[in-house]
Amino acid sequence: MALLEVKNLKKIYSTRFGGNQVQALSNVNFSVEEGEYVAIMGESGSGKTTLLNILAALDKPTSGEVLLNGKSIAAVKEGNIAEFRRANLGFVFQDFNLLDNFSLEDNIFLPLVLARTPYKDMQQRIMPIAEKLGISDLLKKYPYEVSGGQKQRAAVARALITDPQIILADEPTGALDSKASDHLLDLFSGINKSGQTILMVTHSTKAASHASRVIFIKDGQVFHQIYKAGMSNEELYEKISHTLVVIAAGGNANE
Template identity: 50%
Template sequence: MFNMVLLKLDHVQKIFEANSSHPVAALKDVSFTVQDGEFVAIMGESGAGKSTLLNIIATLDNATNGSAALNGQDLSALSKDEAARYRRQHLGFVFQHFNLLDSLSNRDNVYLPLVLARVAPDEMDRRIKPLVSRLRIAKIIDRYPSEVSGGQQQRIAIARALITQPDVLLADEPTGALDSNTSQEILDLFDDVNANGQTIIMVTHSAAAASHAKRTLFIKDGRIFHELFRGDLSMKDYQVQISNTMMTLTNGGE
C-alpha cells in the first residue's frame, strides 16, 4: 500500500541543558520511518519524549545528535527563517486547544497560513471549497470561534492544517479537550482524511484515539519501546492490544 519513505529519523537524540551539570536526555536513541500515506500514532507516559519528538519533526526544535529528514530534506540544516517557510509549505498542525484567533472569522483562520505564504485570494477560495464540504463546516465557516463548539473549532483547525496541502499532518493530542462523542467525530474525520492519502502523525495518550492509526509507536525513557501494526484487526481488537502494551510499558515490562 505504501511505497515511499516520507519521513526518516535516524538515531535521534535530544538533550536539554546539555552543557549544564544536570543534562536531561528527552530522547536517547530514536529511529523509525513513516511511509507516504501512513497514519501513525505515538504513545507513551508523560515525560517519555513524545512532544519533543513531534517538535523535532515539526522543525520547532533540533536534535542534539542523529538526523530527521522529510522528503529527503535534512530538517536540522534549515535556518530559522527557512524552517518557518518549510513549516508553512510542508506541515500541517492540529493542537489540543485549537489555537484559533478569536479576532478572525473561522474562514480567515483557515486562510491564515495561505495569507502568510502570500497565496492569491482566488487560489485560497479554490482550496477551501473541498475542505468545507469534507469537514462539514459550511454552516460555521463565516462565524467566529467563540460562536461555535469545541468540536467545531477543531474542525476549523483541521481545515487550517489541510489547506496548505501538507506532506504531513502533525496532531498533538487532537481530542484531548473534547468529550468522547466529539472525539469520535474528529477521529472519524482523520480516518477520512487519511483514506484520501494524507499522511498523519498523531501524539495521543488515548488508546481509543490510537486505534484509528494503522501503526502505533510506544516511547519509553526516550527510546522506541515497541510498535504495533493494526493489519486486519478490528479497531476494537487493536485498541485492546494498544491498552495491553501501554499497561506493560507503564509497569516497566519488557
C-alpha cells in the same frame, strides 16, 4: 523511500546553569511511509512531546537527523523555517490555536495569507475542505460562537488547506467530549484514506486505535510498535491497552 525518516535521534537538555543534563530522547529510529497514519504513545515524560517538537522543526536534536522526503530538516536555514513549515507540515493542536478575533474562514486562510496566496485561489481551496469537514455554514462565525468539535474541525481545515506532506497532530481529541472526539477520529480516518499522511501524538487509546500503526515511546526510546494490519479498531484497542499496562509495569511488550 519513506516520506519521514528519523535516524539516531538524541536530545539532551541542560539546566539553566549547565549543572545537570536531562536526556529526553536516546537513539530514536523509525520511518513513516507516505499515506500512513501513525500514532505515538507514551507516559508523561517519555519524550514524545520532545520528539514531536523536533519533527515540527520547533526544536533541534542534539544529534541524529530527521529527513522529510529525503531532505534534512536541520539543513533548512533559520530564516526559511517558517516557510518550510507552511509548505510541508500541517498542525492540529489540542487547544485549537485559533485567533478569536478572526472568523473561522480567516483562521483557515491564515497560512495561505502568510504564503501570499491569491484570494481567488484561497476561495477555491477552502470550499471542498469545508464541505468534507462539515463546516461550510460556519465559516463566517468566530471561534467563541462555535463548539469545541467545530473549532477542531476548523483547525483541521487550516492544516489541510496548504496540502501538506504530513499532518502532525498533538493530542487532537484532548479538549473534546466523546461525541466530538468520535467525529474527529472518523474525519481523520477519512482524510487518511484519501492519501494524507498523519502522525498523531496521543494519550488516548481510543484515538490511537484508529491509526494504522502505533509507536510506543518509553524513557526516550522506541519501546514497541504495533501494526494494525487486519485488526479492527476494537482489537487494536485491546493490544494497545495491554502494551500500556506492560509499560507501566516495566515489563516486556512481547510478553
